[in-house]
Each structure stands twice: as C-alpha cells, then as structure tokens.
Amino acid sequence: MKIYFAGAIRGGRELQPTYSTITEHLENRGHTVLTTHVAVEGVLEKELLLHPQEIFSRDIKWLDECQLVVADVTIPSLGVGYEISSALTREKPVLCIYRQGTNLSAMINGNRDKNITVCEYDDDESMLNIIDEFILVTSKRNNRKHHKSYSTSPMTKQMA
Numbered sequence: 001m002k003i004y005f006a007g008a009i010r011g012g013r014e015l016q017p018t019y020s021t022i023t024e025h026l027e028n029r030g031h032t033v034l035t036t037h038v039a040v041e042g043v044l045e046k047e048l049l050l051h052p053q054e055i056f057s058r059d060i061k062w063l064d065e066c067q068l069v070v071a072d073v074t075i076p077s078l079g080v081g082y083e084i085s086s087a088l089t090r091e092k093p094v095l096c097i098y099r100q101g102t103n104l105s106a107m108i109n110g111n112r113d114k115n116i117t118v119c120e121y122d123d124d125e126s127m128l129n130i131i132d133e134f135i136l137v138t139s140k141r142n143n144r145k146h147h148k149s150y151s152t153s154p155m156t157k158q159m160a
Helices: 016-028 043-047 052-065 078-089 124-146 154-159
Strands: 002-006 068-072 094-099 116-121
Touching: 002 016, 002 052, 002 078, 016 068, 016 124, 052 078, 068 078, 068 124, 078 094, 094 124, 116 124
Parallel strands: 002 068, 068 094, 094 116
Antiparallel strands: none
16 A cells, blocks of 8 residues: 655654654555655755755655555644645545644644544554554455445445
8 A cells, every 4th residue: 555654854853763663664564655754864954955846746746646644743743734634635544643642733633524533642552553453444445435336236235
C-alpha cells in the first residue's frame, strides 16, 4: 500500500525518532512510504534548500498518489494540518495519531469527516498497533468498494 506519512518538520523535530519508528515499521510490513524524508534527521536543512513551490508540488503529487495518510499530530504543524485537509478533500483515509497528554487541536479532534480517524497512543507499541489496525480496516473497506457483484439474487445485493 502507498502511504503518505505526515509529521512536523518546521513545527518541531522532537518526535523525529518516533517518525523513524513509524516509517521503518511500515516499510518492514511491505508498504511504500512516499514521505520517508519526514523521518530523517536533518530534513529541515534539506527542505530549506528547496523552493516552497517545489515542496508543495511534490507533496500534493504524493497525496494524489497515496492510498492513505498516517499523520502524527502530537506537535502542532500548519503543514501537517494542510496535508490532512488536502487528503480529506481527496477522500483519502486519514489516521491522526497523537501522544497521550497532548493538548490536541479541536480542528483535528472535532472533525467528524467519514475518512478521518483520531487515536491517542501511550507508547511505540500501542502506536504501531493502532497504525496496523487502521491499515487492515482500510484495506478491507477498499476491497469491499472494489468488489463487484454480477448476481441478481437479493442476498448478493444486500451484501455488496
């Protein structure tokens, strides 16, 4: 599955090791993480070398390409908020995770869009379990959307 991982870059890099844990876990599970750079130390310095329009165009292309978004929203970030909103506009499933005790933005926590899931985690193990469960549920939902029934029986119509 192609996954867009969103985490704070200019908003703060305190969770960089957590971001690395997430992207490595996803890749070890066979997923393609389009935004592994978010988890790399020194990404801010590299991003500052790029023109803002280059970053915007690249990231929007990845949002169009991905099948779902995983966003760590523990650290407030305008960019991550924009990415979440852009993904929801594209009807992409979005998982927003945040550390226990975080004063989460009401714009995230109060969002009732059908494609957003917001979950609190207390350690790396619970965080990775939440991510795995979200991907499993999203995969099953996508498989049902793409399943076509050619039968005309009433039972098949109810299940499709």
